[in-house]
Amino acid sequence: MKTPYSFEPYCGSRPSQAELESSSRDFLALMCKRRSVRDFSDRAVPESVIQNAIKVAANAPSGANMQPWYFVAIQDKQIKREIRLQAEAEERELYAHRASDEWLRALAPLGTNAEKPFLETAPWLIAIFSQKYSVNEKAEKSKHYYTPESVGIATGMLITALHYAGLATLTHTPSPMGFLRHILNRPDAEKPFLLLVVGYPADDAKVPVISKKLNDQFMHIV
Numbered sequence: 001m002k003t004p005y006s007f008e009p010y011c012g013s014r015p016s017q018a019e020l021e022s023s024s025r026d027f028l029a030l031m032c033k034r035r036s037v038r039d040f041s042d043r044a045v046p047e048s049v050i051q052n053a054i055k056v057a058a059n060a061p062s063g064a065n066m067q068p069w070y071f072v073a074i075q076d077k078q079i080k081r082e083i084r085l086q087a088e089a090e091e092r093e094l095y096a097h098r099a100s101d102e103w104l105r106a107l108a109p110l111g112t113n114a115e116k117p118f119l120e121t122a123p124w125l126i127a128i129f130s131q132k133y134s135v136n137e138k139a140e141k142s143k144h145y146y147t148p149e150s151v152g153i154a155t156g157m158l159i160t161a162l163h164y165a166g167l168a169t170l171t172h173t174p175s176p177m178g179f180l181r182h183i184l185n186r187p188d189a190e191k192p193f194l195l196l197v198v199g200y201p202a203d204d205a206k207v208p209v210i211s212k213k214l215n216d217q218f219m220h221i222v
């Protein structure tokens with residue numbers, strides 16, 4: 001049956017099993033080095049690198065191909081300062097009152113607190129927004145599907161692209177983070193999903209000693 005929709009040849013490759021094994025092993029070794037970094041250098045990172053990483057994220061799969069995401073890449077010092085001030089105000093509340101004892105105990109090994117100097121030190125912040133719906137030129141709304149899943153996948157691809165390029169990142173979720181919508185002038189349909197801090201790690205950057213789940217703890221094959 002002929003459909004009104006068009007299809008085109010798939011342009012991906014078909015590597016041999018040996019090539020699959022080699023490239024997946026190399027990529028695993030690279031990704032095992034990904035860590036969340038909180039000590040950033042102020043060393044500049046070219047805009048093109050940030051643009052390319054966001055373009056990678058925009059190639060993520062999404063529910064009904066609705067692409068329910070929007071990225072704002074921030075290098076402006078004044079805007080970074082405003083974000084830091086508002087994030088720290090929320091975080092002070094979180095650490096002093098909002099977080100349960102259980103939550104604070106879970107965070108203790110990470111050594112985090114309400115101070116977020118990296119929001120100003122790092123050369124780039126990327127604010128990721130999820131869109132509940134889109135609006136076309138005729139002001140007609142289209143519902144989005146699987147929005148958190150889609151934006152989560154895109155964010156994972158963004159982090160992966162930045163790590164592949166050689167940069168450090170931190171997934172930061174000041175809570176609540178509604179202030180990002182106001183500072184960055186985003187519409188009602190958008191909700192802040194995550195703030196990604198991006199840059200070179202400081203020369204003396206330290207990360208907490210933590211363990212990752214072992215293979216048989218996070219997967220099995222049947």
Ligand code: IYR
Nearest residue numbers: 091107112113172173174175
């Ligand atoms: N948003 C706070 C607290 C925090 C929460 C989780 I869950 C973390 O994995 C890390 C921190 C902060 O950024 O300090």
